[in-house]
Amino acid sequence: MEKRILISDIKNHIGETITINGFVDLRRDHGKIVFIDLRDRSAKVQIVVSERNTDAYGVLSGVKPEWVLSVTGVIKKRGEKTINPNVFNGDLEMEATSGEIFQMAEELPFEKEQEITLETYLNYLPLTLRTDRARAIFRIQARITDAFGGFLRENGFTEIQVPKIIGEDAEGGANVFNLDYFGHIAHLAQSPQFYKQIMVGVFERVFCAGNVYRAEPHSTTRHLNEYTSLDFEMGFIKSHEDIMEMETRMMEYIMADLKKNCAEDFKTLNAVLPDVPEKIPAMKLREIQELIKKETGEDCCNAPDLEPKHERWLYDYALKNFGSEFIFVTHFPISKRPMYTYEDENDPGYAKGFDLLFRGIEITTGGQRIHDYNKLVESMEKKGLDPKKFSYYLQAFKYGMPPHGGLGLGLERLTAKLVGVENIREATLFPRDMHRIDTLLSEEKKEKKD
């Protein structure tokens, strides 16, 4: 289809005259010689535009960052003294013989690779996503998604397409976005939970990757109002431990994939891949709370979950004592968990469920679900929910469901912790929070509505 050669491939064309396309990443003007770093989707290379090559110099000497070019020239080995061993193609350069400008760009508001505030980064995403750093982060994210699907397909899971518009009564709780749906009120789904459970009755093992929505009106470094959830659900399990085992193998698979395919990106980010232990350590919430009390003096023993600072404490603890950057927290109090949560027969009052923490943050919630119709109805009633409102979902259980369970994994949180960014917004292409949809939501607009 195209005769263009990718920059990652120029090492196979030394001595040849070839054409490459890309964006000007950097330009250094030495008067009679101008150096251009050209960037395409595969890599970068230094281009030498010399006054001697009149054609090339006429067209290319005045280019600026982010101009879009086609350059023809000869690929050469650099001289010993100018080799840069730290970068890809650091031993090669192209001597330009001619060029074409596809598109000029306005002067950038700041240098692309310069340190900027998060605010500025977000205001200029169409530009700031072009940095080495951002490109590395989102290449890694793309690989995670692919490896997630690859692992699950290999293990007999079928991908499903799940709706995000849900009915008035489909999920309980506040924190849902409301939608005008042809005169009715609909909601945006907080998770694909009901649908993936229904689909266990169809395919036993299913997965999906898609947007989920939380209308939580707070602004933290770890929450978004729209994020990507990687979900799976599987039938014929013995307990939640089968789900934990499947997640462990999945993490192993994803990390192996990243090691193989994203080594350069991890180098760019100065980030290190974790080892996934053969068996990720697991502790009951209560055990952890008692440990925290004993070790730090802080009493969080009656809390239904761990606070962020205790999650970070647990990370240090697990790393020191188990040599693991991952840890499962199990057996949360059933009273604070959703109505489909399976109670542990051997530990009444506590759920056969877990969170997975990675580098001090919860990235997964999962567990076994109630599969018995009558028990599910009973659980709804206990929670003060009207089973009639869940009649559609309940059909799956009325007509036979195996013991099953599953999990949801936050793609952006996993990405953030893997690549080492502090704010989840940097691990999200176009993050939505209560103050921003691309641009800041101005007070002015708000007034229009009041």
Add this chain to the structure above:
Amino acid sequence: MEKRILISDIKNHIGETITINGFVDLRRDHGKIVFIDLRDRSAKVQIVVSERNTDAYGVLSGVKPEWVLSVTGVIKKRGEKTINPNVFNGDLEMEATSGEIFQMAEELPFEKEQEITLETYLNYLPLTLRTDRARAIFRIQARITDAFGGFLRENGFTEIQVPKIIGEDAEGGANVFNLDYFGHIAHLAQSPQFYKQIMVGVFERVFCAGNVYRAEPHSTTRHLNEYTSLDFEMGFIKSHEDIMEMETRMMEYIMADLKKNCAEDFKTLNAVLPDVPEKIPAMKLREIQELIKKETGEDCCNAPDLEPKHERWLYDYALKNFGSEFIFVTHFPISKRPMYTYEDENDPGYAKGFDLLFRGIEITTGGQRIHDYNKLVESMEKKGLDPKKFSYYLQAFKYGMPPHGGLGLGLERLTAKLVGVENIREATLFPRDMHRIDTLLSEEKKEKKD
């Protein structure tokens, strides 16, 4: 992790005593012998429950459809006379020696494989999705999605996660759903268009598969209010023809994948895979309109698009004259196309864009986009749009964009036409239309709001 054997694998265990799990698909009671067809995610097999095997008979003889079981027994070759050569495992059966019931089911409201109305099908999806037919359709759909990603990754595309919540001014037009977003009005995206274009500046070639939203208040067999769009966008193209070529190769790849992996499912559905021509025929809209006038006498020459009946006419025409079930329709009038549409320099007034029709229905819209900042601003103004409202999107063009284009492919439409269902609702797991979100939206609920 599990010792259970999958039913697709029992042929490797003839003469052995093994354990399988699954759902009762069918039960035939012959008094002293009960036959059960057990279904797991991989296949089905006939189980013989004989009175002589007291343990098994006691537990299993009374099972009903959709009960969930574990059965242990011996795998045997069937006798010559009882072999069914038309079904998988038709030459094998399991003689049950013991069993366990994981979960009983209520009596089904109708037999699972029986003919029912679409209305009933939709009311009982948690059950009706368990039919052979539905399972085949959605296994095929899962393969399409995987092959879509597989092909694009092989061709240097990077997957991106695109938000569905968009700001007040991001896309023009009516037919968008409104959302209360922390006191502001937000919308659900009709397509990932702006974001995938922005990302061409970052990765050159990007793709995404996700939900898109149309608040169109009409109910047809071919429209949904929430559907899955398979999108890609690529830079450094010469014209829309590069996109058409890429789609042709993609279709070829997807069909080859389905042929390899879903042959049984196509058999179940009595459906036939199309051949993808080396070059899919392409005609300008005007040529087709003139042809329709000449051949049928109907004058649609000034219409901005083809009507459904003319799309079907064109299918017959292309099949007869080009031997192709696919046809590209190109060069729609620019006045009716979105502001980012690239006008053909050699055919002023018409777009460098196309629809792909498959078996008489439009499954794709694509084309080249304007990449020049000034031309894009001009085009917005021509359409009566205020460029200030698009300042975020416009950044991508201000800071350098290559010539580029892309397309969006409707997953449900492609699935429907491949498997041969008339109504797109049968090619959508949980379809949303103006009358239904899972259950029918009752008038009663509507009144609550009025």
